[in-house]
Amino acid sequence: MVRNLLFICLSILMSSAYVFSQGGQGSVKGSLIDADNGDAIYGATVELTQNGTRKGISRTDFDGAFRIGNLQPGSYVVEFKATGFNTQKIEGVVISSDKITFFDETEMVKTDDMQDLPEVTVIKYVVPLIDKDGGASGRVVTREDIARLPVRSAAGVAGTVGGVNANESSGALSVRGSRSDATYYYIDGIKVRGSANLPKSALQEVSVITGGVPANYGDVTGGIISITTRGPSRTYFGSFEAVSSGFYINGADPDGYDGKVYGLDKFGYNLFEGMLSGPLLMRKDSAGNKTNPILGFLISANFSDRLDGRPLSGGTYRIKKDVRDDLLANPLRPTSTGFGTFHNALFLRESDFEKTPWRMNARSSSLSAQAKIDVNTGPSVNLQFGGSLNYSNGNNYSYSGSLLNFGNFGVSESLDYRLFGRFTQRFSNDNQSSSKIKSASYNLMVDYSKSTRDVYDPKHRFNMFNYGHVGRFETSRTPSYEFNSVTNTYVHNGFRDLEVAFTPSETNSALASITSQYYDIYENDPDGHYENLFQIQQGNALRNGDTPGSVYDIWSNIGTPYNYFQKTENDQFRVTGAGSVVIGDHSISLGFEYEQRVDRGWRSGTTTNGNTQGPISIWTIARQLANFHITELDLNSGVISDSGSFKAITYDRLNSGYAASSGTGVYGGQLNDDNQSFFDFNLRDRLGFDVAGDDFIDIDNYDPNLFQFDMFSPDELLNSGNSYVSYWGFDHTGKKVSGATDINNYFNEYDENGNFRRFVGAFQPIYMAGYIMDKFAFKDIVFNVGVRVDVFDANQPVLKDPYLFYNARTVSEAQALKESDPDQYAWVNLPEGMGDDYVVYVNDVNSPSAINGFRTGQAWYNADGTPIEDPSILQGAAGIAPWLLNPGQETPSADAFEDYKAQVNFMPRVAFSFPISDEASFFAHYDILTKRPTSGFRFDPFEYQFIQSRSSIINNSNLKPETTVDYELGFQQVLTRTSALKISAFYREQRNNVQLINVFQAYPATYKTFGNRDFGTIKGLTIEYDLRRTGNIRMTANYTLQFAEGTGSDATSASALINAGLPNLRNIFPYSYDQRHAVNVTFDYRYGSGKDYNGPSIGKVNLFENTGLNIVSNIYSGSPYSSQTFITNDAQFSPLNAGLNGTLNGSRLPWSYRLDLQIDKTINISYGKEDGDRPKKAFLNVYLRVTNLLNQFNLLGVYRATGNWDDDGYLAAAASQTSIQNQIDEQAFRDYYMMKVQNPYNISAPRQIRLGLKFDF
Secondary structure, rough: OOHHHHHHHEEEEEHHHHHHHOOOOOOEEEEEEEEOOOOEEEOOOEEEEEEOOOEEEEEEOOEEEEEEEEEOOEEEEEEEOOOOOOOOOOEEEEEOOOOOOEOOOOOOOOOOOOOOOEEEEEEOOOOOOOOOOOOOOOEEEHHHHHHHHHOHHHHHHHOOOOEEEOOOOOOOEEEOOOOHHEEEOOOOOOOOOEEEEOHHHHHHEEEEEEEOOOOOOOOOOOOOEEEOOOEEEEOOOOOOOOEOOOEEEEEOOOOOOOOEEEOOOOOOOEEEEEEEEEEEEEEEEEOOOOEEEEEEEEEEEEEEEEEEOOOOOEEEEOOOOHHEEEHHHHHHHEOOOOOEEEEHHHHHHHHHEEEEOOOOOOOOOEEHHHHHHHEEEOOEEEEEEEEEEEEEEEEEEEEOOOOOOOHEEEEEEEEEEEEEEEEEEEEEOOOOOOEEEEEEEEEEEEEEEEEEEEEEEEEOOOHHHHOOEEEEEEEEEEEEEOOOOOOOOOEEEEEEEEEEEEEEEEOOOOHHHHHHHHHOOOOOOOOOOOOOHHHHHOOOOOOOOOOOOEEOOOOOOOOOOOOOEEEEEEEEEEEEEEEEEEEEOEEEEEEEEEEEEEEEEEEEOOOOOOEEEOOOHHHHHHHHOOOHOOEEEEEEEEEEEEEEEEEEEEEEEEEOOHHHHHOOOOOOOHHHHHOOHHHHHHHHHOOOOOOOOOOOOOHOOOOOOHHHHOOOOOOHHHHHHHHOOOEEEEEEOOOOOOOOHHHHHHHEEEEOOEOOOOOOOOOOOOOEEEEEEEEEEEEEEEEEEEEEEEEEOOOOEEEOOEEEOOOEEEEEHHHHHHOOOOOOOOOOOOOOOOOOOEEEEOOOOOOOOOOEEEEEEEEEEEOOOOOEOOOOOOOOOOOOOOEEEOOOOOOHHHHHHHEOOOOOEEEEEEOOOOOOOOEEEEEEEEEEEEEEOOOOOOOOOOHHHHOOOOOOOOOOOOOOEEEEEEEEEEEEEEEEEOEEEEEEEEEEEEEEEEEEHHHHHOEOOOOOEEEEEEEEEEEEEEEEEEEEEEOOEEEEEEEEEEEEEEEOOOOOOOOOHHOOOOOOOOOOOOOOOOEEEEEEEEEEEEEHHHHHOOOOOOOOEEEEOOOOEEEEEEEEEOOOOOOOOOOOOOOOOOOOOEEEEOOOEEEOOEEEEEEEEEEEEEEEEEEEOEEEEEEEEEEEEEEEEOOOOOOOOOEEOOOOOOOOOOOOOOOOOHHHHHHOOOOOOOHHHHHHHHHOOOOOEOOOOEEEEEEEEEEHH
């Protein structure tokens, strides 16, 4: 269906030949009149150029009107030419995405009759104070304003816009009360997956849409942040920039204890950026002189290095170097019992730790780049290619590991890139034509994006057995016997471990030192200490695959390895386009979007309760799988020998593997119920052992590099639901695969080794859309009316019935059985009113003898057909019992599933603006917005395979799109010649938001999943004040009053209730990110140069020439949190649960305030002057950027029992004292707890200072 719809859309659009790309094009509209008499000027030429390159041309009609569309956002020069009139140039014309720039009734002056040539009048464009375009709400921030702001990212720019709430802790954006995943970034019309970071020099404008989303945008229910990058120029220009807060110098100590930072602050931020643009190939005239560029390019890139990207106020604790060295050398001490040990970390005091101003081992670096190439084939045809990328590499800092174990953080390595090609053609109607079609244009764009992320331990990467390797353990074994008094013989009954010899690992020296000291403590005393591996573990030493216990469940112990791996690849291919045709005063656009995603992942597995299970524990399953088929004795192979006064009988090991029992030496696999594991078979083969032999393999006595994931079968790693790997689009070994998931194949297909293949294809959803808009203006009244149709196909299997993993009989099937054999099914009584498709529930799955009830959808009925609220009363002796078609079925089959039904959403969009005077206007809009689900959506057959053994949340592959209905009414008024006020009132209804749910009485097990159950409303008012440059001052300010509440702040906000097994209750409460009051002020105070300078001077020296100050101030009320009834141990890994005190999210954090500042000075430089030539100009800009200037400690989080950020009350609570006093070392526990509970992440980052130099030429 989806592919057919795609072809229909493509055919319609191609045949109409009017295509215009999504992602924010702008247009110019206006009219030319004679300055003397006001008559329309017919046949005048209107030409737009950008960086010296012609981008559009048009001629005025009989009414003097013109329009040029399909223009990329940016700064242009508009030139008006007409016979008999002076030429007029308007410079710095700002074209914004999805906006019309008006030039209504532009006056042109006639030439003097005595002139041979007309004069050229150059005018500086001034952006209108009020927006006549009745389109989207929000704000467009241009390159000039971005350059002065004390931010470098598009997200930072968006945070200055009214209605945008930037979470200071996570950086997540909420637009007008929406969830953070409801807002999308676009870069040059490409929907961004992964990072949206770009060099600041690449930014042309950032358009933030907070409401009134036009029909050419879809798949969004929050806002749009559309980034337009700069384009190439016909002349060479560029810039270099360096920014630093200080330099980190590492000393001789490999752990960084003697490292020092020299600079403005202690956080070691450094950035280098460059940009270059110009022509690649020029046209030449008949004389060989260069005229216009055929090819132009722009490339920009930056590299940043951060010692600490998220500094902590007051610094952070770390263990002192001498204490750490001693702890690594002597990690254990013996107990008083003569058995076992204690970790010495349990006995440290606060004096053994120190504060450091930067986080240890938190360093990160990133590289961002952007490039464009323009192919200028003529004034009406443009071809552009471009792309951007972001590479980042950094340590996965862990607060719980920062005190003792900062040397064992993992690494994240990400690469996001996107490429595009865009073709644009414009048509202008001949002025002599009587056609009402004035102009038309089309635009096609193809883009491809890829986002990859690898996470691993930098020492081990994807060598899984190295993660938990402690050393080589060689166990000495001997046969064990029991005396048979009847036969007076010693009978062999198994094997006994005598002693385990240990050789420390060089891979994980900190782990090895723990076991090494254990051996030192009990040197030459194996009895009860290291006769076997179990005694080593019980003695608090480590085997392979073990990790040191935490320190009082508060901090990770020293030497604890990083225990996670991940490899993801997300691809996105898009074709977008639409057409624009101007008919009279109407600009009609229609367009389409096609998107195909291919998402792949391979990562650590999960335990049965959903917790991550990292690669360290792979040693555990390796021990279990090795030798499993030779654990029993072959009682037919006894050999009698003398054993003192009695005889002894000794048996061989019984080899129950297929290779031995079949005599083939071939692995039998699951197809032949082979008792020998695939891992064991491959291990023997790799070691050169007889694969059918009975040699006992001592797993822990081999080099970890011997073992690989491909030695395991998929089910061995899936491990009955307690998995060691999760994968989609890869196989279980991490190799990329192609194809779609097939349910029957997943449960029934064998590979070439006779094992279940367990193939899981990549997640490949398809998204398509088509839209039509009519944007028209009558005088100053602008209407934007459109409709968008979105089609989303998840392209994956879904359960036909969420309550049934296996097929069950319906009422009609039960009736048929009763009619076929009335005697056998005499117990089948079907009350009237039960529909034919109702599911029948009986008293016993295997031997039904009575009907207990019925169900349709989520409605339940008892055996009499009476509706019931609690379906548990329908349970039989063994629980809920649907009348199964196949009672012996143990795994799902394809007939319980169906393909995801493509979701089609119709979304009208209506916006208009009408003036009440030249200086005031009203505007309004009504929009329906939908967004595909982004949480808990990907189908994973593994979750269905082990539904009965797992209690974790499973994805719901049948989620539907979320919906928001958006209303807005506003008024804008010019206050003075340079200022205006805008007031917007908005209301949003959210429906079908994703939230966790329990599916009770499902068969074969109740389970937790996601559903479209949440709803909410957002009511708000935004007041914006815009003061254009007045004297030295430029200022924007906005205030937002907002009430955002609903049944769920995010897709997992109900997790506590769901995990407790409570019903799917829905209560209205304030969202966790709701801010009732928010004020943003951007203030710029700047001195000009030359005659425009009005600052202090000393002699002829203008002290502050080209100097400016930019301040961004944010004031906002606190976000809500839920108070709890009693004090709990929140600083520990597993705190107790407490009840709710008051209402959900009924308490609020205090107000917050933040002020960021940038001071800059530009120095003009002239060079290259020769006789007859103009000097070339360059500019050196020096700036100082300070974030959190006042070093304000804003509260980002508090402990729910006390409302304090640094004290949960546990250490002082009377109820805690017995537990605290029973710790191994009470004072050590108190000190550790105190250091942890004073969590600096609960307060905002401290002041950061950066000095920058930028050279433009």
